[in-house]
């Protein structure tokens with residue numbers, strides 16, 4: 290049975306764990322072949338690959354049609370884009386889920402902090418979008434999903450996550466720019482802004498902090514975020530939007 294993303298190749302940056310992993314699995318469920326990118330943990334990446342392969346097997350896709358592959362690449366700067374493009378020269382669906390976070394008072398932020406946070410959260414997704422856009426336009430089909438931060442769907446002030454939030458809010462300009470260029474060619478780009486979400490990356494202190502902020506004291510699950518991600522990726526009419534999925538949380 291054909292599924293909506295059968296014959297589509299997806300690349301999920303930061304797809305080995307957390308929200309990215311849930312999105313990779315949701316895409317596999319819809320028939321996409323996935324390039325799963327992970328940062329440091331080969332074990333985690335291989336575990337995720339096995340889980341994704343099981344989804345396809347469970348849905349009866351013959352083994353020889355399983356083209357899921359992996360890319361383990363700790364991203365250190367914009368140079369990483371070159372390696373990503375050499376490994377995966379063309380994609381139909383780009384999901385950029387990796388997005389490091391730093392809580393530090395604005396007056397304490399160093400140049401290195403600013404460089405790291407804006408590179409990983411804005412320059413890198415921007416450079417990948419620039420590289421993958423042209424082939425998407427040529428084939429009249431493309432889907433790009435970026436991840437914002439909590440409450441970064443509009444310009445706000447942040448006292449301790451300024452660089453991260455500024456970069457994440459900037460993704461909105463990127464998405465709206467792609468929408469202007471790609472709207473007529475069935476190429477969409479949107480930004481999903483999750484609330485406090487439970488992932489394997491939270492240590493106890495971070496989990497306690499997040500629960501304290503989350504409405505009702507409960508964290509969102511990665512699968513809940515992935516459900517919305519999939520709905521956006523499926524929708525050809527939704528383009529250039531920044532979508533909060535945070536139960537109304539204001540931090």
Ligand SMILES: NC(=O)c1ccc[n+]([C@@H]2O[C@H](COP(=O)([O-])OP(=O)(O)OC[C@H]3O[C@@H](n4cnc5c(N)ncnc54)[C@H](OP(=O)(O)O)[C@@H]3O)[C@@H](O)[C@H]2O)c1
Nearest residue numbers: 303304305306307308328329330363364388436438439486
């Ligand atoms: N979780 C939340 O509460 C929350 C809230 C708002 C927004 N967001 C946004 O949602 C997105 C997903 O967040 P997340 O919490 O699931 O986790 P994340 O830490 O942003 O992403 C985890 C993924 O990135 C990879 N990764 C980590 N460090 C890397 C590095 N230096 N180079 C390359 N890859 C690296 C991990 O692989 P390894 O495990 O192998 O390192 C894993 O695949 C992010 O953009 C984040 O900013 C999250």
